[in-house]
Amino acid sequence: MKKIDMHAHFFPRIEREEAARLDAAAAPWLRIDEDGETGQIMQADKPFRPVYRALWDPLLRIEELDRHRIDMQVVCATPVMFGYRYDGRAAAEWAARMNDLALEHCAYNPKRLKAMAQVPLQDLELACAEASRAQASGHIGVQIGNHLGPLDLDDDHLIAFLQHCGENRIPVLVHPWDMMTDGRMKRWMMPWLVAMPAETQLSIMSLILSGAFERLPASLKLCFAHGGGSFAFLLGRAENAWHCRDIVREGSPHPPSHYLDRFYVDSAVFDPRALSLLVDTMGERRVMLGSDHPFPLGEQEIGKLVAEHPGLDAGAKARILAGNALEFFGLQT
Numbered sequence: 001m002k003k004i005d006m007h008a009h010f011f012p013r014i015e016r017e018e019a020a021r022l023d024a025a026a027a028p029w030l031r032i033d034e035d036g037e038t039g040q041i042m043q044a045d046k047p048f049r050p051v052y053r054a055l056w057d058p059l060l061r062i063e064e065l066d067r068h069r070i071d072m073q074v075v076c077a078t079p080v081m082f083g084y085r086y087d088g089r090a091a092a093e094w095a096a097r098m099n100d101l102a103l104e105h106c107a108y109n110p111k112r113l114k115a116m117a118q119v120p121l122q123d124l125e126l127a128c129a130e131a132s133r134a135q136a137s138g139h140i141g142v143q144i145g146n147h148l149g150p151l152d153l154d155d156d157h158l159i160a161f162l163q164h165c166g167e168n169r170i171p172v173l174v175h176p177w178d179m180m181t182d183g184r185m186k187r188w189m190m191p192w193l194v195a196m197p198a199e200t201q202l203s204i205m206s207l208i209l210s211g212a213f214e215r216l217p218a219s220l221k222l223c224f225a226h227g228g229g230s231f232a233f234l235l236g237r238a239e240n241a242w243h244c245r246d247i248v249r250e251g252s253p254h255p256p257s258h259y260l261d262r263f264y265v266d267s268a269v270f271d272p273r274a275l276s277l278l279v280d281t282m283g284e285r286r287v288m289l290g291s292d293h294p295f296p297l298g299e300q301e302i303g304k305l306v307a308e309h310p311g312l313d314a315g316a317k318a319r320i321l322a323g324n325a326l327e328f329f330g331l332q333t
């Protein structure tokens with residue numbers, strides 16, 4: 001059965017000097033250990049995340065895809081690369097450089113590796129321009145963070161970017177980032193375990209309850225990472241609230257469940273019961289294999305959760321493992 005992993009990350013070999021030109025204190029760079037196999041994503045002198053060679057070396061990436069029997073993988077930036085807090089022009093140059101490096105990474109095996117671009121989301125004009133430039137140069141979509149500082153996805157500026165993508169047939173993956181990390185979130189990777197799913201749910205709810213889907217073109221292909229975070233499990237809660245409280249429904253003419261055919265989610269939920277709920281909620285045409293490879297919080301054997309799911313029939317598996325992604329990205333079979 002064909003398998004396309006539509007949510008995976010890369011990080012290019014960025015030297016400290018290059019990162020320092022964007023921001024000496026916080027722009028990310030890659031420190032590779034002497035053995036060449038492992039390393040750290042760094043911010044100045046501070047380790048941000050331990051990583052290994054598949055993140056930057058397409059040769060090992062393809063070896064791993066062979067081992068996991070994955071036909072195609074779509075890679076995108078590690079969210080720490082986004083650069084949304086910088087001056088728009090500097091961030092646009094940085095994004096263009098990262099996007100070119102992503103295509104270089106994929107050029108090792110262009111049939112099996114595809115890329116989604118990053119954009120300088122803080123500047124609408126530059127973000128649209130980079131999304132279109134990237135599309136013309138071979139990227140098959142864009143990845144954006146789920147918010148821009150205090151602005152959620154329903155902000156006019158972000159809606160205008162999504163409109164540009166919808167009108168120009170540029171698929172969009174929304175990835176949680178810049179989570180609450182202080183105070184009670186400090187230990188045990190709580191920002192990844194608790195805040196990330198909440199951020200994703202917040203993005204979906206903000207689009208629904210603001211009525212943004214009424215304004216966005218139906219042509220927009222939009223996907224939320226990590227199975228949409230907490231969204232599917234708590235849809236009933238939101239639905240009840242919409243019916244019972246006027247302040248919940250003041251922006252949205254329809255209840256939340258009305259908009260389930262306007263977006264996709266990936267399958268990175270790590271538990272067959274969660275995947276059952278997700279497919280029941282979203283439908284088998286709205287879930288796509290996504291692994292978060294090659295990070296430790298990703299699916300360790302890519303595609304196993306879907307392929308071995310006891311409750312999905314062969315047709316549903318074929319859609320989730322590949323068919324839906326082919327449609328989402330407009331790729332030929």
Ligand code: CO
Nearest residue numbers: 009175225292
């Ligand atoms: Co991810």
